[in-house]
Amino acid sequence: MNTRTIVIVGTGQAGGWAAQTVRKEGFAGKVFLIGEEPHRPYERPPLSKAVLSGDASAESTCLINMEAFEKLGLDWRPNVRVTSIDRVGRQVLLSTGEPIGYDKLILCNGGRARTMNIPGADLPGLFTLRNIDDARALGAVLLPGRKIVVVGGGWIGLEVAATARKKEMDVTVVEAMTRLCERTVPSEISEYLSRLHSKYGTRVILGTGVAAFARNAAGMVVVSLSDGRELVCDAVVVGIGLIPNDELARDAGLECDGGVVVDAQCRTSDPDILAAGDVAAWHCSWGGRRMRLESWQNAQEQGIAAGRSALGIEVDHQPLPWFWSDQYDTNLQIYGMPDRSHRVVVRGDLQSDSFVLFYLDGDKVRSAMGPNAARDLRFARRLIESRKSVDPNLLADTRVAMSKV
Structure with missing residues (x-):
């Protein structure tokens, strides 16, 4: 019988994916999922678009339906806050006064609107x-x-x-x-x-x-x-930004720097405590600096990585940052992290509704972004990840297919 316990704090996208992942990987022990909201884990991007406009229901944002959620066998604690972490005693204290012990603790408690x-x-x-x-x-x-x-x-x-x-x-x-x-x-x-x-x-x-x-x-x-x-x-x-909810970690003596500092295995300065999603600050190899990435992609992928890491599975969370935004009939996407030292190459007309900006370090594409250019940006992502040498003139020439660059 597996008597180990994993406690996940936060029921947003990162917490939801961490919970699903530990079960998918075969963990049969106790899993607590604790969140201040009354809702099952859900995705946030639709809130400012389809849900806000009334084109989609709030329930449509849930990561998994109720039947699948129940099959995970989680001890779900909605409307409950974790007030403190006792690292020596390896337990968290809930706002109800109840202490819960853990073998591994995953902080996915996100942030709050500034x-x-x-x-x-x-x-x-x-x-x-x-x-x-x-x-x-x-x-x-x-x-x-x-x-x-x-x-x-x-x-x-x-x-x-x-x-x-x-x-x-x-x-x-x-x-x-x-x-x-x-x-x-x-x-x-x-x-x-x-x-x-x-x-x-x-x-x-x-x-x-x-x-x-x-x-x-x-x-x-x-x-x-x-x-x-x-x-x-x-x-x-x-809408002036987000404040990471890192006070719980700070009070427990964990290293924080604009968020809870984690390594590529999602581990904090305490190896038995991990963090993922909007609250986690990690060193991005693509940008060469520590950062928090407030994106749908990172909430999901880092939540998965933290769940796997909590089980002792080797992970290396170093994804290429990807961000997107839908406004009116426009989809704008960003891959990578541009730097002022990079050379900018423009593909298309900047005054049009579709173009791509490439950011080159020497002959390597380091970042790309633009509106209504999903196909070209998919190829740009491959160029960034492969670190392939490119000819800037071919990148700029719309007569040359991106697949041929």
Whole structure:
């Protein structure tokens, strides 16, 4: 009889895949799956798109159906928080007061939406979007003809803006930096995104912060900008990033640096504690630096890797970073991590709806990105992973198929 116990903290995508993986690999011991939400493990990307628009149900985001979930034989603890980790006693303490011992502990407790510390930030009518309940609450106010202000011109803000415009709302995006998604993409992509949102009628205000929120006599939300302007709307969505939930690990004395630090085997500074998903910070060999990767791909793959590693199976989690975003009729994808030292090669017309930017280190492709170019980007991924030498002139020539580069 297997008396070993694995405790998984977090019931998002990473935690769900870790739980499935340990069972798939034949682990017959006790598996606890502990999460603060009432929902079974689910995927987050649809929340800002199909679920928010009402085109898909929240239940459609679940990783596995209830029957398959029950067959995993997990001790599932919804609506419960882990309050502390006792590394010496090898147990976690739950918010219910119950201690649970572990042989291996996997932290998949993700992150939380960053909020604003300004006057009026706690007023009704302000929303963040991180989980199913957030999507349901926000979806209820996305009605045709209403006005909404999105604070933050990053990925979550732009996806919400696109969904709101599809719902025929009046949408304004306010971004404190000088261009959209400035922290994650080059100016060519930022300019494309600005054109895209303008095309669909979204107003974009750049280089301007928000000073305060208030409510007027009519019950509308008043957004006071740093330049003195005021925007009046029915609702506000604050999409200014994510804070990793690494406090539990910090309090337990684990190494943290912008997240819980893990190695390629998903192990923390305590070999019996692993971490995966949005909370985990790891050294990316493709970018040459430590990072957290807030993506669907990493939540799944690192969750699988952590589950396998917890069982003593050798893993080497070093995936090529991949990120995608759907906005209006556009699918934008990014492979790899561009660097300012890389040479940029453009394939296609930057003013069109489809092009690819390649980032070359010498004659090797290190990163590629672009809108509505899924086929070319699949070949670009192969070039990056194979480290094949390429001719920049062939990359740029749209008359040459990517398969021939």
